[in-house]
Amino acid sequence: VPPEEVPPEVLERLTAPRAPMAGLSFDAPRIMGILNVTPDSFSDGGLFDEGEAALEQARAMVAQGADMLDIGGESTRPGATEVPEAEEAARVVPVLAAIRRDSGIPLSVDTRKASVAEAALGAGADLVNDVSGLAFDPRMGAVAARAGGLCLMHAQGTPETMQIDPRYDDVRLDVYDALEAAVALAEAQGTPRDRILVDPGLGFGKTLKHNVSLLANLSLYHGLGCGILVGASRKGFVGALGGAKTARDRMPGSVAVALHAVRQGAQVLRVHDVGETRQALSLQQALVGGIP
Numbered sequence: 001v002p003p004e005e006v007p008p009e010v011l012e013r014l015t016a017p018r019a020p021m022a023g024l025s026f027d028a029p030r031i032m033g034i035l036n037v038t039p040d041s042f043s044d045g046g047l048f049d050e051g052e053a054a055l056e057q058a059r060a061m062v063a064q065g066a067d068m069l070d071i072g073g074e075s076t077r078p079g080a081t082e083v084p085e086a087e088e089a090a091r092v093v094p095v096l097a098a099i100r101r102d103s104g105i106p107l108s109v110d111t112r113k114a115s116v117a118e119a120a121l122g123a124g125a126d127l128v129n130d131v132s133g134l135a136f137d138p139r140m141g142a143v144a145a146r147a148g149g150l151c152l153m154h155a156q157g158t159p160e161t162m163q164i165d166p167r168y169d170d171v172r173l174d175v176y177d178a179l180e181a182a183v184a185l186a187e188a189q190g191t192p193r194d195r196i197l198v199d200p201g202l203g204f205g206k207t208l209k210h211n212v213s214l215l216a217n218l219s220l221y222h223g224l225g226c227g228i229l230v231g232a233s234r235k236g237f238v239g240a241l242g243g244a245k246t247a248r249d250r251m252p253g254s255v256a257v258a259l260h261a262v263r264q265g266a267q268v269l270r271v272h273d274v275g276e277t278r279q280a281l282s283l284q285q286a287l288v289g290g291i292p
């Protein structure tokens with residue numbers, strides 16, 4: 001769209017300086033509520049892919065204690081195929097704009113595509129969450145540099161192929177090295193380290209043992225000098241370890257992983273079950289930190 005045709009409020013959002021991490025501090029663990037506006041997400045596909053339902057779910061998560069919302073228009077579950085950028089943007093942008101009109105909560109857009117991220121930032125998103133860690137779209141780094149923050153997640157392969165036969169020399173160190181390179185690339189393209197979150201990418205090209213090893217050694221990633229985001233919510237490995245075959249039966253196990261991650265210093269938890277996670281964090285805080 002030629003600049004002269006871009007609405008002033010969109011241009012403002014794309015050019016104005018933004019507070020790091022949308023002003024969120026990490027003096028306490030932050031909850032990122034998941035809002036998938038897709039027909040096929042592995043645990044909640046089709047539930048919130050219409051405007052009103054999405055807005056209602058956003059409001060519900062804010063009421064349950066979410067510190068931010070992550071809005072995604074493309075499922076990246078194992079075996080998922082790529083959604084064309086125009087379709088992904090058509091799913092995400094109207095919902096994100098509606099939530100922005102309704103609430104001041106920090107919003108991230110969960111996309112691998114620079115064009116979708118740009119449209120989302122213009123509609124009021126604060127952060128970009130790229131599950132490819134800048135590997136999918138060469139334009140993403142420059143677009144994300146205009147955001148208030150960028151989450152770089154590690155993935156081995158693409159959703160179509162990543163779970164066929166994931167292999168590492170040492171998953172802990174291989175993921176560390178890959179994230180370090182992604183952080184360096186993001187910095188070189190204009191995103192300072194205080195605006196970067198790193199994420200080991202549980203379930204993205206990882207076996208059950210890989211996921212457990214990454215979680216057992218999560219504190220290793222503080223060495224990258226960025227906040228750590230963990231997304232375990234309702235994933236297959238939680239079901240495998242907890243004996244819950246159906247994604248929606250995995251909330252207790254998901255909360256257990258969230259508490260473990262916080263004990264290892266993770267700053268952001270990406271979850272479907274906001275209220276339950278918030279309650280668990282409150283108890284952990286009281287039991288560990290005492291009651292003021």
Ligand SMILES: Nc1nc2ncc(COP(=O)(O)OP(=O)(O)O)nc2c(=O)[nH]1
Pocket residue numbers: 034036038040041042043072074075076077110129130131151153199201202229230231232270
């Ligand atoms: N940073 C980050 N982003 C993510 N986005 C999607 C999913 C996959 O989960 P979900 O969004 O629930 O499912 P789907 O990809 O099928 O929409 N997991 C992560 C994650 O672990 N970390």
